[in-house]
Amino acid sequence: MLSEEIKKDFPVINNNDIAYLDSAATSQKPQSVIDAEKEYYETFNSNPHRGAYSLSIKATEAYENAREKVAKFINAENPYQIIFSKNATESLNLVAHSYGLTNIKENDEIVLSIMEHHSNLVPWQFVAKTKNAVLNYMYINDNYELSDEEIESKITSKTKVVGITYISNVTGTINNVKKVIEVAHSNGAVVVLDASQAVSHIKIDVQELDADFVIFSGHKMYAPMGIGVLYGKKELLNKMTPFLMGGDMIEYVYEQDTTFATLPNKFEAGTQNVGAAVGLSKAIDYIESIGFENIKTIENDLRDYAVQSLAKLDFIELYMTPNRENHAGVISFNIKGVHPHDVASILDMNGVCIRSGNHCAQPLMRFLNIDSTCRISFAIYNTKSDIDKLIEALKKTYEKFKMYI
Ligand SMILES: Cc1ncc(COP(=O)(O)O)c(C=O)c1O
Structure with missing residues (x-):
């Protein structure tokens, strides 16, 4: 509930009908x-x-x-x-x-x-x-x-x-x-x-x-x-x-x-x-008005919900530690066989903002033997409904591409 209240402080979130899942690139700004x-x-x-x-x-x-x-x-x-x-x-x-x-x-x-x-x-x-x-x-x-x-x-x-x-x-x-x-x-x-x-x-x-x-x-x-x-x-x-x-x-x-x-x-x-x-x-x-304890609770909840929801999609490959305590609110994944830029474009058409690419970490990408990933990242204004929107849009994306995979 706290996140729903927090969301109201962020004009870009309120002025656009979007699930903004790219806070690792830049966060939105509160009105204050x-x-x-x-x-x-x-x-x-x-x-x-x-x-x-x-x-x-x-x-x-x-x-x-x-x-x-x-x-x-x-x-x-x-x-x-x-x-x-x-x-x-x-x-x-x-x-x-x-x-x-x-x-x-x-x-x-x-x-x-x-x-x-x-x-x-x-x-x-x-x-x-x-x-x-x-x-x-x-x-x-x-x-x-x-x-x-x-x-x-x-x-x-x-x-x-x-x-x-x-x-x-x-x-x-x-x-x-x-x-x-x-x-x-x-x-x-x-x-x-x-x-x-x-x-x-x-x-x-x-x-x-x-x-x-x-x-x-x-x-x-x-x-x-x-x-x-x-x-x-x-x-x-x-x-x-x-x-x-x-x-x-x-x-x-x-x-x-x-x-x-x-x-x-x-x-x-x-x-x-x-x-x-x-x-x-x-x-x-x-x-400080929200406090790091609340931030941790909000973001860990989102992370857990997102990981559980993504893990149910058998066409998704996740690049993350299984140790939840060592994992923050940044999740990289791919739809097997679909380029991340294509995924990001279709998600955008469905009102979901994510990042795709090498994330300015080319040596890491090479080490992982991948070219690029889709990345979602959370901030305190995100809610579970943002993740639901992402999951629905990912299902649609997969439907569009599955005949080519
Ligand atoms: C871990 C890390 N370090 C450094 C930077 C660079 O930040 P900036 O572009 O604000 O200089 C970023 C930006 O994404 C980052 O994620």
């Missing part, structure tokens, strides 16, 4: 987030950190309050450890360039899980190639999970950086990131935790996790597009050189030399997205 961004542009839009007039001071305050809100939300020690970027991809590139290129040396090892989104993979390929370092992968087992043995055997004393996604955006596997962090630290490596698929579903406590870098995008957690987050341990961030250079990230600039600002400004060159930061702050309020 839309209103907050609109209010910023209607009443105090101005360039932060620059003006001495009250409008600019208000914009600066709103921007810095958003930083404090994010810090509290993930239990960071200090707000200055929160760096705003434009999305998770930019945050991941920041770490690869500013930390990776300085600290990775020839023959050092970078270890990634094979589940990484291209955003936490391609930048590390660049670092490995540039520095003549070795890029190794931790592979998943038949249950689509990383085993402890795999983690322990791939992370070695030569490993300097480990990149791991908290939740796979393809299989929905929730990785044992605590184990990864523990093994990495015991080998002297730092961990880059991609929390893009986790941050709106699981409570992230950076101190409890002891993660070195944690990254996520606002737009997957009910906030506007155009804002991303990087959390870093302060001793690491302080030692890193800036990624982007220009206005607002400097202390003094001379003709031939520059000294840089302190954290967080050192990593925030140019005019920042205040409107999106204001929206992100409201999105955190929204998540």
